[in-house]
Amino acid sequence: MYKMIVSDLDESLLQDDGRVSKRDIETIHKLRDEGVKFVPNTGRGFASVQALLAEIGTKDLAGQYVISYNGGAIVENAGNRIMVEHALPFAVADELFRLAMAEGDLCAHVYTFHHVYVANINEPEKEYLMNRGVEYEMIDAQDLSAFQNRPIAKVIFQHLDYGVRERFYEKAKAAIATPMTITYSSNRYVEFNPAGIDKGIAALTLGEQIGVAKDEIIALGDNSNDLSMLQQVGLGVAVANAIPAVKRAAGLVLPVTNNDDPITALYDAVFK
Structure with missing residues (x-):
């Protein structure tokens, strides 16, 4: 059973207007109720995604997380506690x-x-x-x-x-x-x-710290900075608008783009 979803934001979870669809917010809440952690895994800084965390219902919560800077930081949402950080020389x-x-x-x-x-x-x-x-x-x-x-x-x-x-x-x-x-x-x-920092390594590191095995992680992405996480977790998932290399690396290619409720499509394909 899958216990954690790590998801890219731009062009993956987020619609072109920068928002999460209402259906996907409902699905993320449903996943949380079913014990599945939903972890943004983004190139952005964790400070810039606080409004998003509030939308999906994980802001300020202990036991909920964000991976930022393409794996450069792993943060627990309660108090924005940095668990792991890696700086560029x-x-x-x-x-x-x-x-x-x-x-x-x-x-x-x-x-x-x-x-x-x-x-x-x-x-x-x-x-x-x-x-x-x-x-x-x-x-x-x-x-x-x-x-x-x-x-x-x-x-x-x-x-x-x-x-x-x-x-x-x-x-x-x-x-x-x-x-x-x-x-x-x-x-x-x-x-x-x-060097040696990417979204995939960070997803596995977070999993190790909270007791989630590699095979229990799903990763959703669309572009080349997402490849490492799709290739290293239990199930890599690509949105329909992903670049060809991401689609080739994915175990599941969704029939929908980032504008068409991708998390709901993932839930229907994997969890239902």
């Missing part, structure tokens, strides 16, 4: 940021464990962040010297052209010798996490 984060700012057309996000900072924002990104209720502070800098004594969970860079993101990915890999975990997400970001 400052020198790596700083060099990535410098490289991106030199490009001129990349929007940068710097995630500390409690705040989001954005540089060189563009109008599509402003709209995207506002749509998803992400709070952030603008910075105007060419380096991260102001963050030297602050742990950085990850840095990500936004551009709507995949070719631009891919070129920066290759440039960063060539310039920085330190191993990193690099993924794409939301058809707009290339993300840089500490």
Whole structure:
């Protein structure tokens, strides 16, 4: 029997308007009543998903959790207690940021464990962040010297052209010798996490800490930063709008997109 669902947010659980459908909220409540934990497993910071947790009924609850920063932090919702955290080496984060700012057309996000900072924002990104209720502070800098004594969970860079993101990915890999975990997400970001940190490892780590076995975990996702969790848990599930690689890795491909009650479709396929 499955005891935990770890779910990506954007383009997986959340509709295009950034909200969870009413039917899926009801289904998540039903799952909780049946003893199944529902854990957001997201690239976002845990502070930015508090409204979502309130919607699905797990905000401030002991024994309920969030995995943030693509696995960079595991947090218990009661008091936002950080159980596990992994920081990107400052020198790596700083060099990535410098490289991106030199490009001129990349929007940068710097995630500390409690705040989001954005540089060189563009109008599509402003709209995207506002749509998803992400709070952030603008910075105007060419380096991260102001963050030297602050742990950085990850840095990500936004551009709507995949070719631009891919070129920066290759440039960063060539310039920085330190191993990193690099993924794409939301058809707009290339993300840089500490080496050995991903959503899959975090899901298994949380499972170990709360007594849920690997085979008792379901993971739902749509993009390349979700692949690790789909491949490592008991059942990987893809929404219909997932990229081809995610669909190939999934044990179950839902017949619905993120806009059509994916958690309810998952419940009907697996739990009913």
